[in-house]
Amino acid sequence: xxxxxxxxxxxxxxxxxxxxxxxTYTATGYPSLFWYVQYPGEGLQLLLKxxxxxxxxxxxxxxxxxxxxxxxxxxxxxxxxxxDSAVYFCALIIQGGSEKxxxxxGTKLTVNP
Amino acid sequence: xxxxxxxxxxxxxxxxxxxxxxxxPISGHNTLYWYLQNLGQGPEVLIRYENEEAVxxxxxxxxxxxxxxxxxxxxxxxxxxAELGDSAVYLCAxxxxxxxxxxxxxxxxxxxxx
Numbered sequence: 001x002x003x004x005x006x007x008x009x010x011x012x013x014x015x016x017x018x019x020x021x022x023x024t025y026t027a028t029g030y031p032s033l034f035w036y037v038q039y040p041g042e043g044l045q046l047l048l049k050x051x052x053x054x055x056x057x058x059x060x061x062x063x064x065x066x067x068x069x070x071x072x073x074x075x076x077x078x079x080x081x082x083x084d085s086a087v088y089f090c091a092l093i094i095q096g097g098s099e100k101x102x103x104x105x106g107t108k109l110t111v112n113p
Numbered sequence: 114x115x116x117x118x119x120x121x122x123x124x125x126x127x128x129x130x131x132x133x134x135x136x137x138p139i140s141g142h143n144t145l146y147w148y149l150q151n152l153g154q155g156p157e158v159l160i161r162y163e164n165e166e167a168v169x170x171x172x173x174x175x176x177x178x179x180x181x182x183x184x185x186x187x188x189x190x191x192x193x194x195a196e197l198g199d200s201a202v203y204l205c206a207x208x209x210x211x212x213x214x215x216x217x218x219x220x221x222x223x224x225x226x227x
Contacts, residue, residue: 004155032214043117043204044156044218089155093214099169101146101206101216103155 002027006090006104013080013111021075021107023064023090031092033057033066033073034101038087047075047088080111115139117219119205125225131193134222138186138207146216147173147180147190148204156204162188163210192224200226 007022025031035047035057048057053068062077073090090104118137126132138145143164148156159178160170164185173180177196182188192199202223206216 036218041220043220044206046215046217049215091155095214099161099214100158101156103157105153105155 002102004090004104007107009107011109015113016079019077019080023073025071025092029094031094034091035075036089082111082113085111117207117217119219123223127227128197129194132195134190134203136188136205142207143210144208145188146206150202195226197226
């Protein structure tokens with residue numbers, strides 16, 4: 001079946017550090033890939049997405065590139081801020097398939113000043 | 114534009130009691146989802162509606178869970194009777210339609226069953 005595996009947390013960084021959160025997937029079809037973010041006390045928000053191989057999604061300084069050859073969609077940010085502290089979820093959806101978002105378990109990021 | 118609205122935000126009940134959660138999706142969004150999020154896990158879809166039709170409820174435990182979206186707008190998810198293991202966050206999400214797969218999530222209802 002379809003699944004997403006992402007880096008176990010929690011991750012703790014100092015402000016301005018480089019961030020990578022690894023995400024790999026297994027899919028029965030051709031997926032679209034997403035990163036969602038959940039700030040404390042808030043709902044999930046779409047951070048970025050990519051719908052085909054080699055696409056790069058970007059938003060708020062975060063980037064992720066759809067790598068079909070390695071079935072990966074790693075999230076990166078060059079310089080994190082305290083306000084980036086949240087839980088990050090990698091997810092996929094198979095168009096024309098189950099039409100369900102399949103999420104990873106989430107990675108909690110804490111950025112200290 | 115208002116986002117997805119859910120109520121209540123928090124609910125504490127004793128086991129074997131019934132409970133209901135309400136969701137109002139973004140105006141004009143035809144597709145509505147209910148998700149279950151256990152602590153430390155990612156959300157898992159329970160049911161998907163296209164307008165008023167439940168097109169995929171394969172993950173909904175039908176012995177105790179039910180859902181409805183009678184007029185194709187807001188939706189209610191019910192548990193009767195609740196069990197200790199139902200303690201979780203119940204999320205509602207909506208999207209414009211299947212072709213537009215960006216889902217917008219509500220803040221969720223945190224259920225605690227004692």
